[in-house]
Amino acid sequence: MAAGKKTPHRHASGTIALSAPVRICGHLWMLSPSPLRVLSVSVVGILFALCATADGEGQPAAAEATPLFNVEAAAPLPPETAAEAAARHAKVAKRRAGTAVICHRGAMEMATQNTLSAYRAAMEAGADGLEIDFRRTRDGILVMFHDEGVDGLLDAFGRIPDFYHEELLLHRHNSPQGLTAPEERVPTFRATLALARQHAALLHLDIKEPGIDAEVLRALRDADMLDHVVSINHYNSETIRQEARIRPLPYKKGLDDGDCDPEPVRAALELPGQMVMLDDPRLTLTELGRPASPPKPAPPARAVPVAAPPVDELLNALFEQPSATLPPRLAAARLVNYYCVKAPGIVLARVPPLRASVKANIAWTLGMAARHHPGTVTAEVRSTLLLLLDDADPAVRAEAAWAVGRAKIHQAVPRLVAILDAEPACARRFATTPADRADDIKAIRLRAAAAWALGQIGQPKPEAVAALRRCIEHRGLHFDIAYHALDGAMAARALGELKAASAVPALVRVIQRDDPLLEPVVSKRADVPFRPTHRSWWDFRLKMEATAALGAIGTAEARRTLEAFLAPPEAKAQAVWPSLQRDAAEALCGMKAEDSHRIVTGLLAHPQMAVRRVAILACLRSPTPARAAALKATAPWATPWLP
Secondary structure, X not given: OOOOOOOOOEOOOXXXXXXXXXHHHHHHHHHOOHHHHHHHHHOHHHXXXXXXXXXXXXXXXXXXXXXXXXXXXXXXXXXXXXXXXXXXXXXXXXXXXXXXXXXXXXXXXXXXXXXXXXXXXHXXXXXXXXXXXXXXXXXXXXXXXXXXXXXXXXXXXXXXXHOOHHHHXXXXXXXXXXXXXXXXXXXXXXXXXXXXXXXXXXXXXXXXXXXXXXXXXXXXXXXXXXXHEEEEOOOOOHHHHOOOOOOOOOEEEEOHXXXXXXXXXXXXXXXXXXXXXXXXOHHHHHHOOOOOOOOOOOOOOOOOOEXXXXXXXXXXXXXXXOOOOOOHHHXXXXXXXXXXXXXXXXXXXXXXXXXXXXXXXXXXXHHHXXXXXXXXXXXXXXXXXXXXXXXXXXXXXXXXXXXXXXXXXHHHHHHHHHHHHXXXXXXXXXXXXXXXHHHHHHHHHHHHHHHHHHHHHOOOOHHHHHHHHHHHHOOOOOOOOOOOOHHHHHHHHHHHHOOXXXXXXHHHHHHHOOOHHHHXXXXXXXXOOOOOOOHHHXXXXXHHHHHHXXXXXXXXXXXXXXXXXXXXXXXXXXXXXXXXXXXXHHHHHHOXXXXXXXXXXXXXXXXXXXXXXXXXXXXXXXXXXXXXXXXXXXXXXXXXXXX
């Protein structure tokens, strides 16, 4: 070879690295519509840069990488000696013999529900066990999650079975509470078993989906933890209930809103049975003569270097090549997890082809990389996402809307407003055919993503606020509770994030609305898994988000409205939304008002137990001298729990 002429390096796949930009973009020039042709030229430099900066100038990246999160779903439980196992079983037997305090989804007033932090806080506080909820991911990993839809807790839409486990790891909790660390994610059953075995925790099993009870039972047997199980919900659990070595215990009562009030706690402890279930164990433990210990935050989890999957393998799967061995979305999740900073450049080097599923996965990859590393949002990333936001396919546009929200791309606001203004048919009727219902889910997801993105971008332009107001009043109707009014709920959340004072009247209307359009959900014609006793309950997600939005907006008008909701409701209003007073109290306690201590002091004296409970917990979570004094005067039993 002539002197000075560089030998082209080859990747493991056999492709010549330095010729790849020209080869790929040449194909794109012929195959792509004109806007993408322009973009394909600009990304030639990106791919050359990536090739040039790889280890060894064009060589494959290093075999090891430090991921955002270590994936340990299939790791074995920590080893246990015979002596440790005997001590654990003895402690479990002692718990079973006394009055057992079971924390519902963990100590969910001390940390985000169904997280390892909530489970750990419950056991460190002195509880005896945990009520845990099971669901299974798309790739078969058992995880702990209660809700039908994920949007209430995570920055995502859909159900747990829609997500690969590694994809789920990349989604944050919307508002981590108390002891929950920002990096904490939905826990696996394996991790929960390890924690429960360490603390000799009793377990109440609530299996939310059919067909996974045999796997749960097998894991319990393998972990030598059958004696930990003290209760099993009757549905989805036939295989477990047939296991003779599992011996359920009877409950005294579930305390619900009464776990912070001495009178209902004492009354429950007098009842026959061996267990009480509650959200906050502190008062019950005190009444049992077992004062709660303050739980401590867990040390932050740190990812460690591991063998990274080859980039070529992930790209082949992402672009749905015939040689691919991974599902495309799983490949996208691994690109972000292992190559987050470089992922946008790697992906943009192949500009999306015309196939909708590929474009949707690329939008997801770019958005998720932006969420975890904002510095990845380059001009090329912005241009690509704006192009995808104009795509004809609603699934592509929905993923692009999520992505522009994560990347906080201000130029997307007019496009997002246009999405919200295109009112779908499901805003006026429930679909009656499977095809129409599937189309309605796509429309609701698209509007929900657009509304969510407007809140994340944070530009309270009048046209954006107006579109969000229209969306909450004309939300999508669906018999699938995971999607019904999801668009309206995300619009309400966005109005709160934008502190849109002009939206207060519209928010109040949807909270108080008893919409006749919801009548099919209580009629015999309704194709719903459960039938609410009042039709307006089907709007629960929208009403909860609208009430919280009033607290986030925080104006004098919003506060007066929330305080009015605390008045004893008429029978009709109570039927429309039974938890309105509790939701209003939580919104008031979260307001950043100058006289917030006065608000909380008033709530501590409220006649409704659920409202008083909200105020007590607010004083404990965010104590001030004024709140501590009010707590001592109205709920002295709670003062030992002040930090």
